[in-house]
Amino acid sequence: MALFDAVAVTDSVLDAVAGVAGLDSPRWLAQLLVWLIGSVLIFSIVLTTGGLFTLVFRRMFAFITQRIGPNRVGPFGLFQLVADGLKLISKEDIIPARVDRKLFRLAPYLAIAPFVMAFAPIPWSGDLIFSNIGAGILFVVGISALSPLAEITAGWASNNKYAIYGGVRAAALDFSYEIPMVLAVVGVILLTGSPNTNEIVMAQRQVWFFVPQILGLFIFFAAALAKAGLVPTDLPEAESELVAGYSTEYSGMRFGLFYVVLFANILFIGALVSTLFLGGWLSPLGDLHGTTILGFGPLPAVPVPDPIAWILGDGLVWFLLKTVFVCFVIFWLWLTLPRVRVDQYLNVAWKVMFPLALLNLVIAAFVRWFFLG
């Protein structure tokens, strides 16, 4: 599967365009163009899906509590997202008086940056990847270590006692769940041999990694929820205790950014979990391009037509399905579980998650040695 080389394609297109005027477009111009378009593309995809997820969450919350959910704005409430966005944008963006203005304004952008960057090495389908970094997954884990920075700065800058508590709680949770998360990822790297995200997906050709790494999946999932501040650990933004945690003093679109980032985070966890453990864009039916459906009695063997292969075979559809399934599970947990207490969950991190992660490494090594040889 040749990687779809975006840069080569744009370079040839530019040469064709420049050729008309008799010039030869330099390669770095194509490279620059790809990066620009790519980053805008990723940025828009992440934020719109984040926004869409607010609608999905409200709809699911309504169903679980036997309500109807948003259905006033647009058909089935689809434009509710636009309505919320407009509302937040039109709201007055209050910056309280005695607030550290620079940090206060910086915090929301600090929250968005890590996620958009971390989406780069995620393989959406066989050849659709934004930038195939050699050590893909390590880059992702490194970048996601940045996420608590936004919550801490927001907490500190808002000069509000509740916000400081939210920020400090976010810091404590994220740092203590960094290690279990990394160890779970190391387990996956152990099985594939290389940290490159595409190879991780390819290595899951025989068996998806959640079968040997079920423990790793559980630890990774719990750690990711803790870092993102999702229930059962939505402590940085615990409504009933800290009013609104680190985002207490935020209003208008600034608060909107934090809110969308929370949901973009869910998409990010969904993408990561499906790449690492659920076999990314691999379809359970294998690669259907060029294969034939076996003849059954009177039915002749029919080669699989291309569109069917595109959908059922390996590719984008399966990746989106798995991601959406993981997001459904996250929403499901959000709507069922209560919030844990900070100190108890920190104890769990160091006394339960950390040893389990080591055990998971041992299992991964054993599986590697015994099965893959």
Next chain:
Amino acid sequence: MAPALSATPAKNGAGKEQQFLEINMGPQHPSTHGVLRLKLTLNGEIVEDVEPILGYLHRSKEKLAEFAVYLKFAPITDRMDYNAPGLNEWGYILAVEQLLDYQVPERAEYLRVLHGELNRIGNHLLWVGTMGLDLGAISPFWWCWRERERVLEFLEQLAGVRMHTNYVRFGGVKFDAPPGWLKRVQDYMAELPLKIQELEDLLVQNDIVRARMIGVGVLPKDRAVSYGVTGPMARASGIGFDLRRYQPYSVYDQFDFDIPIADTGDVYARLLVRLQELRETARIVDQACKRIPEGPIVDARVEGSKQLRVKPRKGETYTRIESAKGELGYYVVSDGTMKPYRVRIRGPSFVNLAPLREMCVGSKIPDLIATLGSIDIVLGDVDR
């Protein structure tokens, strides 16, 4: 520039200068169940000192009572414990009835029990919902509200208004049960335990809930007695006292129901006691629906608008009923005129809130929120 923290320096164990953070939780805060202000002194997450400051909802009902005729104070008592308004009313009317010699017909007593117990079910459902919210579980609140909506619908059909029913009258009640109402209530009482089981599946055995509730906000039995705590909170600390059983008023002696008693006295015990009490109340309402006799609903001498001209004899009374929060008492002093001379109200939430400081010092902020929620206070009842 760095934000200024107003911290009160105090000596800690090692004699070093220990800085505590002072926070005002309330009077406007998502989980203080009303306008209660808690002046917290915090050492990180640990609560060093809690000082409840009351009075933000103080309407001085006891002074209001002295301006109006006896019956005009009844709708005002509805506004005290607005989670279960019917029980406040019943307490007041029962207190004044001690000074009158009206004969409450049997059917009226049963209707009063039905009206009171439906209010109690509504109150406990609302409590389980908000307790879930305090711990962060969003969906149980809406399930509880769906059930409470059914109960409010029954009250609306019986008395005309969903919450502040103003239904109990001297010597009886205002309306009779509409046709088919008793049947509908009885069917619902069969359906309610299933819904309670659903809530229990979500909340009771959940590991996170157990970790958040067991051993939190413990009130031992002797301290509970000393603090004069009553109601479900006392029964969770081991005091098996229920006014409906130990001093049966109205016709409670004809129903058999048992009193849930736990002895650990923590937030988890209060949750279990209230959930069990929901089931017991459903049993009472079911028996009341079955055994309600026919007959008049108010003493003939106080028909219709004569209620407003009730004139009790000179004397004093202290009458107590088992309201949803605990022992709701009215000390009514009458000087023989048509207006009460003095009405003193024992708000159960006011008394149950007192041990908050003793239960929460040394625990964490989330525990403080859970304990405050578990006491089930309503600020209308606290501030009166």
Next chain:
Amino acid sequence: MADAPASPVTPAATATPAPRRARPMPNPLTVPANIRDPSRRRRAPLAAIGTGLKTTLRVFFRRPVTFEYPEVRRPVSERYRGRIGLELDLCIGCTLCAQACPNGTCFMVDQDFDYAKSEDMAKKFPNKRNIFPAVEVARCLYCALCEEACPTGAIHMTPEYELSRTRKDMVYMPDMLQLTEDQIDRMDGTKVQTRFEKGLKLIVENDKERI
């Protein structure tokens, strides 16, 4: 041991059969707990979270119980106590309703609107002083004491509950009380406005003496 419990409270109780539970009640302080040791773990760790998730999923597929309010309305019970309504014909101006009102939102207003009772009504229900009750709907408790106190049933509770108007409009003069909400909406705005303003002026005047 403890003597028999204090005799039941209300005089009526003597009429009811003797309390079945005659035997003395156990001392509440020493009675054993019937909710046995709640802290003992009955389920495997995380198993209870599984049942919780199963319950949520079961509720996920149920039909919603809410309905869309302005289009679909729940019928109110026939005893529903909404806004106060007034039958001007029946009113004899006896100020009973004004005195029965706990917080003084129902007060008497002398008739300054063109209304004359029909012949036989004037004979049956004479209103010599020509005063009718006006109601400040915003502060009304909806406790229906006025309805009970009214000898002729002139003032009664209507099933109107959509009363949202601007703050100063909430003083209903007697002739407005007679109409239902949608009749008021259909009336021309200016006439309605003057009636409310008059009411508000009265409120401001005598707010001092009232509670």
Next chain:
Amino acid sequence: MNWLADETRKPTDGTTPTKPPAAKTEGKPEPAKQAAPAAEPGKPAAAAASAGSPAAPKPAAVPAPPRPKTMTDDVKALLEKFPGAFTQLEDTDPKIPTLQLTDKLLLVPVMEFLQAERKFEHLALITGIDWKTHLEAVYNLWSYAKNVPLEIKVRLESKDAKIASLTGLWATADWHERENYDLMGITFEGHPNLKRILLPDEWRGHPLRKDYEWKKEQYVALDAKTGEDHVYAEPREGAW
């Protein structure tokens, strides 16, 4: 005009009509005063109140039958332990034996005796009553063991109403006493922090006293710096 009570026109025996409420309801529901001359309200009341108080003066009130005074063994034990300190009053309904403690200083020993020996574990309520000539503190007790109530009354002076505090015996007395101090003006000696619990600290007067002029409004405003409430006589910005 409060036609209900009827006693505004002629004072009944004993207590003079309670001044502030009657004066208060005088103007209450009758803004249309100018239409109805003063004598008028009396008449429709009588006409309207069909079976109510007849216009003719009531027949001489027959003295009420003497109320029962139950002599439970607690009361007997108490009378023996503290001879001469109590006079038994008529029962407060429903069947609560009531004792008037004549000597204020004996309150704490009496309560200790009741709590310890006679097992009255539950202090239900502390009530302050203003009888205009004097104040009265009423203690309602309940025995969990014996399932019986008891009530102790103590007479206090209106000017400096002082009584010993029971916070040593029951922790619930703390808030009950603070509320009585706040609303009724009874000071409890020995109370750890006797200050107002419901009203702001600088509130003038005790609302539940009969001579409290409730018509004079007092405004409360929050001081932004210290976060404390201050009370002002006239409305200021931020005060409600």
